[in-house]
Amino acid sequence: MEILSNSIREIHEKLKKKEMSALELTDFFMDEIKSKDKDIKAFLSNDFSEAKKQAEKVDLAIKNGNEISMLSGIPAAIKDNILIDGIKATASSKILENYVAPYDATVILKLKKQDSVFLGKTNMDEFAMGSSTENSAFFKTKNPNDLSRVPGGSSGGSAAAVASNQCVFALGSDTGGSIRQPASFCGVVGLKPTYGAVSRYGLIAMASSLDQIGPLTKTVDDARVVFESIKGKDKKDATSVMYPEKLQEKGLKDLKIGIPKEYFIEGMDKKVEDVIKNEIKKMEDAGAKIEEIDLPHTKDALSVYYVIMPAEVSSNMARYDGIKYGFSTHKSDSEDLLSVYLNSRAEGIGPEVKKRMMLGTYVLSAGYYDAYYKRAQQVRTKITEDFKKAFSKVDIIATPTTPTTAFSFGEKTEDPLAMYLADIFTVPINLAGVPAISVPCGKINNMPVGLQFIAPWFCEETLFKAGEDYEKLIS
Ligand code: GLN
Numbered sequence: 275m276e277i278l279s280n281s282i283r284e285i286h287e288k289l290k291k292k293e294m295s296a297l298e299l300t301d302f303f304m305d306e307i308k309s310k311d312k313d314i315k316a317f318l319s320n321d322f323s324e325a326k327k328q329a330e331k332v333d334l335a336i337k338n339g340n341e342i343s344m345l346s347g348i349p350a351a352i353k354d355n356i357l358i359d360g361i362k363a364t365a366s367s368k369i370l371e372n373y374v375a376p377y378d379a380t381v382i383l384k385l386k387k388q389d390s391v392f393l394g395k396t397n398m399d400e401f402a403m404g405s406s407t408e409n410s411a412f413f414k415t416k417n418p419n420d421l422s423r424v425p426g427g428s429s430g431g432s433a434a435a436v437a438s439n440q441c442v443f444a445l446g447s448d449t450g451g452s453i454r455q456p457a458s459f460c461g462v463v464g465l466k467p468t469y470g471a472v473s474r475y476g477l478i479a480m481a482s483s484l485d486q487i488g489p490l491t492k493t494v495d496d497a498r499v500v501f502e503s504i505k506g507k508d509k510k511d512a513t514s515v516m517y518p519e520k521l522q523e524k525g526l527k528d529l530k531i532g533i534p535k536e537y538f539i540e541g542m543d544k545k546v547e548d549v550i551k552n553e554i555k556k557m558e559d560a561g562a563k564i565e566e567i568d569l570p571h572t573k574d575a576l577s578v579y580y581v582i583m584p585a586e587v588s589s590n591m592a593r594y595d596g597i598k599y600g601f602s603t604h605k606s607d608s609e610d611l612l613s614v615y616l617n618s619r620a621e622g623i624g625p626e627v628k629k630r631m632m633l634g635t636y637v638l639s640a641g642y643y644d645a646y647y648k649r650a651q652q653v654r655t656k657i658t659e660d661f662k663k664a665f666s667k668v669d670i671i672a673t674p675t676t677p678t679t680a681f682s683f684g685e686k687t688e689d690p691l692a693m694y695l696a697d698i699f700t701v702p703i704n705l706a707g708v709p710a711i712s713v714p715c716g717k718i719n720n721m722p723v724g725l726q727f728i729a730p731w732f733c734e735e736t737l738f739k740a741g742e743d744y745e746k747l748i749s
Pocket residue numbers: 402403404405427428447448449450451452453480583697
């Protein structure tokens with residue numbers, strides 16, 4: 275079907291010209307889900323009757339000659355840690371198994387205002403903690419390029435849904451790489467916006483100073499369209515800011531691209547390195563200026579992340595007590611309130627999340643706070659300064675998104691350090707709060723490789739321009 279190769283703008287034109295109805299479009303993707311998702315398992319839940327209703331509403335508007343928005347009638351998949359009023363939001367955790375969201379996240383409200391169609395909620399690592407979606411309490415999502423491999427994580431369901439054409443776009447969340455790494459593994463585009471560009475209201479919190487919601491799409495322009503629709507200040511999220519409109523005239527050929535030598539390290543897959551270097555060469559041949567730069571504190575980023583992130587996780591997880599949300603223990607020895615709390619948390623929360631809660635409580639405890647948490651915050655500032663310095667010399671930075679292509683199921687579950695290394699090139703970006711996009715740039719043995727562009731704060735448009743020009747260069 276032609277729809278599969280259409281961008282959001284093209285589909286929008288077709289809807290407006292009545293070459294296709296929103297209901298036909300939704301029906302098409304629902305059929306795709308019915309035939310494909312038995313194998314891929316990207317979705318945790320679907321609400322097809324509601325999706326049809328939304329589509330019919332758009333068709334009525336078109337029939338009545340009303341203006342429709344860019345995302346009207348466009349079918350989307352939503353990561354299960356983003357709240358949709360009246361729909362289950364489990365964050366792939368047993369402790370939220372039966373939790374029904376009582377309100378809409380701000381991003382959902384914005385999409386609803388445009389009449390986007392929600393096809394369902396996607397699988398993820400429990401509470402967004404992981405890099406393979408293997409930490410979901412429910413089931414594993416497969417990589418559409420090779421069903422024996424992971425889709426990446428934690429937004430693995432969203433990436434797999436887009437890559438297998440079960441939706442036009444998806445929303446994910448990125449705390450340390452969870453949009454870009456699965457986008458890279460599955461061969462789609464993934465954007466982590468500037469911290470504060472998109473409201474986090476209604477996103478089930480993992481680590482609040484790092485979390486951002488962003489799109490997973492087939493093309494860079496689709497990512498721009500979705501980002502434009504969800505960004506902006508929200509009075510319900512005090513960390514969100516008024517997005518400063520920055521004009522960006524420069525295309526790829528006029529850009530000075532920084533290549534940080536710290537992102538080509540020992541231990542990374544040599545084939546990935548070769549692909550990335552080759553793509554950088556193509557951009558240079560097209561006229562871009564390539565300059566080697568330093569981001570000297572890159573080597574500390576993972577350690578800093580694994581102190582700050584668990585600290586925030588431990589406090590965010592305190593609200594799950596077996597009373598307020600979802601799951602509660604049925605154990606007969608839960609005779610007082612404290613044992614209800616303890617048993618519910620023990621039964622309802624999975625091992626990776628528990629590990630991070632314990633680590634976080636430890637680094638925040640008296641006596642260790644200065645040695646770990648405070649120190650990590652100081653190094654975080656250094657990482658941010660690295661980026662500031664780099665952006666005084668170059669317009670944009672290009673790196674690999676991940677050190678390897680998608681790995682096999684079980685390959686890294688026994689070795690947490692190896693799993694954590696999957697995020698080595700994405701984590702520094704969250705610590706600094708800058709925006710970054712992963713764009714598919716080639717394949718190794720049929721497995722996609724992602725090229726990451728990083729821009730200064732609130733310069734998403736620089737990413738889109740560069741990404742689009744790069745897409746044209748390789749198409
Ligand atoms: N994979 C990283 C982690 O496990 C990042 C997760 C995320 O971005 N939500 O923490």
